[in-house]
Amino acid sequence: xxxxxxxxxxxxxxxxxxxxxxxxxxxxxxxxxxxxxxxxxxxxxxxxxxxxxxxxxxxxxxxxxxxxxxxxxxxxxxxxxxxxxxxxxxxxxxxxxxxxxxxxxxxxxxxxxxxxxxxxxxxxxxxxxxxxxx
Ligand SMILES: [Zn+2]
Numbered sequence: 001x002x003x004x005x006x007x008x009x010x011x012x013x014x015x016x017x018x019x020x021x022x023x024x025x026x027x028x029x030x031x032x033x034x035x036x037x038x039x040x041x042x043x044x045x046x047x048x049x050x051x052x053x054x055x056x057x058x059x060x061x062x063x064x065x066x067x068x069x070x071x072x073x074x075x076x077x078x079x080x081x082x083x084x085x086x087x088x089x090x091x092x093x094x095x096x097x098x099x100x101x102x103x104x105x106x107x108x109x110x111x112x113x114x115x116x117x118x119x120x121x122x123x124x125x126x127x128x129x130x131x132x133x134x
Pocket of ligand 1: 023
């Protein structure tokens with residue numbers, strides 16, 4: 001993986017305001033360290049620059065990997081993932097109880113591939129919601 005300078009790392013972390021930019025999990029309550037994520041992976045020509053980097057929890061980062069998108073489970077169309085640099089979270093997702101529901105095609109492929117609603121992730125999110133921490 002490409003070296004990310006301390007300055008660039010700080011920009012990414014501060015911009016994310018302590019949350020995973022995909023699932024919105026608060027880093028302060030995470031057991032594992034969050035990671036710098038290339039929105040467009042380097043193998044697809046993505047640059048190590050502020051506009052192509054996101055702060056992600058290890059779950060979202062692992063499930064996303066170097067993928068750029070997937071087939072929309074509703075239409076079968078090849079669809080890019082939600083892009084935290086160019087799109088607004090609340091326009092693509094809606095939190096209902098502890099479940100993250102997609103509102104758009106980009107939301108649908110992101111929820112599906114990044115496995116936002118796995119039982120253990122739902123349980124963690126529910127506990128955070130109960131503690132007013134999500
Ligand atoms: Zn996440």
